[in-house]
Amino acid sequence: MEFETLLYDLQDGIARITLNREKAANAINLQMAKDLMYAAMAADEDASVRAVVISAQGKMFCAGGDLGAFAKAGDAMPALVKEMTVYLHAAISHLARMRAPVLVSVGGTAAGAGFSLVCAADLALASESAKFSMAYTGVGLTPDGSSTYFMPRLIGTRRSLELMLTNRRLSAAEALDWGLLNRVVPDDELAKATDELAASLASGATSAFGNTKKLVLGSLDQSFEAQMELESRAIADAGRSADAAEGISAFLNKRKADFPGR
Numbered sequence: 001m002e003f004e005t006l007l008y009d010l011q012d013g014i015a016r017i018t019l020n021r022e023k024a025a026n027a028i029n030l031q032m033a034k035d036l037m038y039a040a041m042a043a044d045e046d047a048s049v050r051a052v053v054i055s056a057q058g059k060m061f062c063a064g065g066d067l068g069a070f071a072k073a074g075d076a077m078p079a080l081v082k083e084m085t086v087y088l089h090a091a092i093s094h095l096a097r098m099r100a101p102v103l104v105s106v107g108g109t110a111a112g113a114g115f116s117l118v119c120a121a122d123l124a125l126a127s128e129s130a131k132f133s134m135a136y137t138g139v140g141l142t143p144d145g146s147s148t149y150f151m152p153r154l155i156g157t158r159r160s161l162e163l164m165l166t167n168r169r170l171s172a173a174e175a176l177d178w179g180l181l182n183r184v185v186p187d188d189e190l191a192k193a194t195d196e197l198a199a200s201l202a203s204g205a206t207s208a209f210g211n212t213k214k215l216v217l218g219s220l221d222q223s224f225e226a227q228m229e230l231e232s233r234a235i236a237d238a239g240r241s242a243d244a245a246e247g248i249s250a251f252l253n254k255r256k257a258d259f260p261g262r
Contacts, residue, residue: 001039001042003020003035003038003039004035005019005020005029006018006019006020006036008039008042010046012199012202013049013050013051013203013261014049014051014052014053014199014202015043015049015051015053015100016052016053017036017039017040017043017052017053017054017055018054018057019032019054019055019056019061019062020057022056022058024066024068025058025063026057026060026061026063026114027062027063027066028064028065028066028113028114029065029066029069030080030087032066033085033086033087033088033091034087036087037087037088037090039091040090040091040092040094041090041091041094043095043098043100044094044095044098044100047262050100050202050203050206051100051102051198051199051202052098052101052102052103053104053105053194053198054095054102054103054105054117054121055106055107056106056107056108058108059107059108060109061109061110061114062109062110062111062113062114062117063111063112063114064112064113064114064115064135065081065084065113065144067139085145088145089144089145092117092120092145095120095121096120096146096213096217097213097217098210099207099211099213100201100206100209101204101213102120102122102123103121103122103123103124103125103194103197103201104117104121104123104124104125105190105191105194106118106124106126106127106132106172106181107126107127107129107130107187108129108130108131109130109131110131110132110133111132111133111135112133112134112135112143112145113144113145115132115133115134115135115147116143116144116145116146116150118132118181119147119151119154119180120145120146122213123182124182125181125183125184125185125190125193125194125197126172126175126176126183126184126190127172127184127185127186127187127190128172128173128184128185128186129172129187130171130172130184131169131170131172132169132171132172133163133170134147134164134167136164136167137165137167138167143164147164148164151163151164151180153220154179154180155178155179159178172184204259205241205243205244205257205261206259206262207238207241207262208243208244211234215227215230215234218230242260243261243262246259246260247259
């Protein structure tokens with residue numbers, strides 16, 4: 001599958017989406033927003049996809065929205081932004097709601113919508129030299145890309161507003177300490193660590209992963225008792241799956257599970 005602004009590769013159950021506007025600091029323009037939506041949709045619809053990795057070419061992970069394109073649009077900028085966010089938000093919705101776990105691998109700087117992508121992923125790895133900044137209000141704009149939804153849930157309202165209002169730049173170590181990342185590794189070990197985690201996820205109980213994502217994503221919108229009822233129904237449904245049959249059999253027979261992913 002080919003796209004204008006990103007690379008898409010599927011091997012061994014792992015769909016790799018690589019931002020590929022290196023000369024533009026991987027900034028998101030209208031075409032990249034569209035490409036992200038179609039790539040996310042392709043991964044979501046492909047039953048063979050059991051993990052998704054989002055990374056980038058070059059020294060920058062993503063500079064955020066393409067401000068040059070915004071300026072060039074002139075008075076049509078608001079319409080352009082609305083169109084871009086239709087595609088970008090659809091991409092993030094597919095990533096958040098698909099059954100396959102989504103792993104983001106950050107080398108370099110993640111700013112603006114690039115930072116939003118990090119917040120929206122299920123798991124996040126970064127190199128030691130990675131940097132993170134919301135950046136939006138520094139150019140008179142407001143956050144998009146789901147960051148106002150996911151960030152307060154990850155780190156709380158106070159810290160989210162600090163990042164959004166001051167545009168403070170976080171180091172990878174700070175982002176890890178704040179709960180925005182799962183793991184930080186030396187720069188030269190990021191690719192290996194990403195591959196190892198992606199392979200582990202791709203060999204896991206994909207159906208259980210998908211339903212776990214669904215439970216967690218909706219948890220803050222439910223009452224205590226309602227959430228427990230959803231948990232009860234989800235685990236009962238999981239008990240009907242081939243993944244559960246294999247996982248339980250492997251545990252009882254003291255062997256490694258070979259999950260079919262369904």
